[in-house]
Amino acid sequence: GAGVSQSPSNKVTEKGKDVELRCDPISGHTALYWYRQSLGQGLEFLIYFQGNSAPDKSGLPSDRFSAERTGGSVSTLTIQRTQQEDSAVYLCASSLVIASGGPYNEQFFGPGTRLTVL
Amino acid sequence: KNQVEQSPQSLIILEGKNCTLQCNYTVSPFSNLRWYKQDTGRGPVSLTIMTFSENTKSNGRYTATLDADTKQSSLHITASQLSDSASYICVVSVRGNNRLAFGKGNQVVVIP
Numbered sequence: 001g002a003g004v005s006q007s008p009s010n011k012v013t014e015k016g017k018d019v020e021l022r023c024d025p026i027s028g029h030t031a032l033y034w035y036r037q038s039l040g041q042g043l044e045f046l047i048y049f050q051g052n053s054a055p056d057k058s059g060l061p062s063d064r065f066s067a068e069r070t071g072g073s074v075s076t077l078t079i080q081r082t083q084q085e086d087s088a089v090y091l092c093a094s095s096l097v098i099a100s101g102g103p104y105n106e107q108f109f110g111p112g113t114r115l116t117v118l
Numbered sequence: 119k120n121q122v123e124q125s126p127q128s129l130i131i132l133e134g135k136n137c138t139l140q141c142n143y144t145v146s147p148f149s150n151l152r153w154y155k156q157d158t159g160r161g162p163v164s165l166t167i168m169t170f171s172e173n174t175k176s177n178g179r180y181t182a183t184l185d186a187d188t189k190q191s192s193l194h195i196t197a198s199q200l201s202d203s204a205s206y207i208c209v210v211s212v213r214g215n216n217r218l219a220f221g222k223g224n225q226v227v228v229i230p
Contacts, residue, residue: 004161042122042207042222043162056217091161105211106152107218109161 002026004110006092012116013082021077021113025094032075033107034067035091043091049075082117089114121145122221124208130227131198139224141191141208149213153182153193156205156223165193165206198228 005024013019025032034046045059049069060066064082069075079086093107122143131137143151150169154162166175166182168191175182179196195202205223212219 040222043220045217045220093161106164106167109154109163111159111161 004092004094004108006090006110006113008113009111010114010116012118014118015084016081018078018080019082019115021079021090021092021115023075023077023092023094023110025073025075025092026108027073029094029096029108030072031095031097031105031107032069033093033095034075034077035093036061036088037091037112038088046077046090079115082115084117087115087117121219122208122210124206124221124224126224127222128225128227130229133198133200133228133230135198137195137198137226139193139195139206139208139226141193141221143189143191143208143210143219143221145189145210145212145219147213148186148189149211151182151184151191151211152209153180153191154207154209156207158204162207193224195226198226200228200230202226203228 007022032049035043037043047054047057047067051072052069064080067077089112091109091112093109095105095107125140150167152167153165155165156162165177165180168175168184170186173184181194184191205225207223208221210219
């Protein structure tokens, strides 16, 4: 497809379960980002990848959160032992390059995965 | 304190009317500023991008302005349509840094 895709679009899980969220970036985009958006809040940065490397993991809220990217393409965000406060929309974005401040770092967003932890 | 503040938080406007959304930022050093539109249940989509030297940019009925001296930006929507109902997010890029600073968004509801 032409855009960023994410799956599943919705996920309902029970507290304590693990979940995996998937992101397929735009083909050729080297940078990939994960954000969390809670109701009424702005986007919260979680982690970004340059290729398969994650130079900045400082946004991950706890050690229950992890992410990986393989083949410079697909990325998965894993949340272990989910808590109710993890309920949010998880957005993935990709950009052509990580060019500090340049227009080529425009991020194209996927539709998000709405996670509900009961 | 959030580095990007947007106002008003929400507003309701009649179809066909104009409105202006405000974004104030404290991010420094500044590189560029983007306005995104986020429809309900969708990811944000870029509307405009402005660098330090640009003070206005248009995209159809959307016109963004930037005053880099006062660190203020606005997004003006002309002749609003029902499809303009969305959250409008101001995003500021820091020069020399790969992070972006996001505002919480202006929630716009256009009613017939």
